[in-house]
Amino acid sequence: MKCKIRKPTSQELEQLKAFLSEEAGQDTAEAENLIRNCYFIVLEGYISDCPGYRGKLLFAVYGVPEFHELYGWNGDKLIRIEQDIGIKDYRNTE
Secondary structure (H helix, E strand, O other): OOOEEEOOOHHHHHHHHHHHHHOOOOOHHHHHHHHHHOEEEEEEEEEOOOOOOEEEEEEEEOOOOOOEEEEEEEOOEEEEEOOOOOOOOOOOOO
């Protein structure tokens, strides 16, 4: 599978700011600060295996790699994609 990896557009970042303010309970200044100081990429044309997701994804890394989130679009609306944490984290192998 090949998809294009790119920086988010200003419109996509505005959608993220609106999501963070309206859905995640942050005030506008906090949302703007996150967008200004953190890292984001868009995966354009992502297709998962069946049944799955088709479209673009927005990956966010906040501060350190452990603080990350994945967003997608349902039509024109940005949504947060819940992470499945049922897989063992193999980095901690004590």
